[in-house]
Every structure is written in C-alpha cells, then in structure tokens.
Amino acid sequence: MGGGWLIGVLVEVAGEPCPLRHYFAIGHEDQGKSEWTAIDWATRAGPIASSPVAGQEPVEAIRPLTSAKMKSLGLAQGEVRELGWRHPRRWLTG
Numbered sequence: 001m002g003g004g005w006l007i008g009v010l011v012e013v014a015g016e017p018c019p020l021r022h023y024f025a026i027g028h029e030d031q032g033k034s035e036w037t038a039i040d041w042a043t044r045a046g047p048i049a050s051s052p053v054a055g056q057e058p059v060e061a062i063r064p065l066t067s068a069k070m071k072s073l074g075l076a077q078g079e080v081r082e083l084g085w086r087h088p089r090r091w092l093t094g
Helices: 031-042 067-073
Strands: 004-011 020-026 059-065 080-084
Touching: 004 031, 020 031, 031 059, 031 080
Parallel strands: none
Antiparallel strands: 004 020, 004 059, 020 080
8 A cells, every 4th residue: 555645835935925835745645644744844944834825724735646656756655755846747647
C-alpha cells in the first residue's frame, strides 16, 4: 500500500505584501501527519500565516498522491520533498 499528499502552506515572506504558498510532497498516507510535517518544514522559510488569505487556508492538503505517482516522481514512503513556491504541475497530473 502507501501513498502520500501534496500540501500547500502559506508562509509570510519578508518584502512580500501577502503570504506565499509553499508546496511540499509528503510521503505519508495520513493526511494530518502530512500537514504537520509540511508545517514543520515550512517554518524554515518563515512564519506560517495565521489566517486564510484570499480564500486559501494557511495549510491545505491539495491532493493525495498514489503510490504509482510517488514512484514515478521518486518520492519514497516517509520522505519529504520541498517543491518550492511555483505551482507544482508535475505533481498534479494523473
């Protein structure tokens, strides 16, 4: 079995007028554990937004990742991949 989650976290970045969404691929089946793991990693980039911004929650599980998707993109079970600020199109297809 297995699987993971694509998580987006709103991070307050110095010099930016509003928080930016930072994306993470998390190799945990449990959504809650994946969200908390993404929060832990996102704090390295800056403070997490404390409330929704323009309809986006501070922490959002964007979509589950199948085992096949994780394998094709090289994400191991239990691994965390920081995807950055750009919309992660490769992780959203199929």
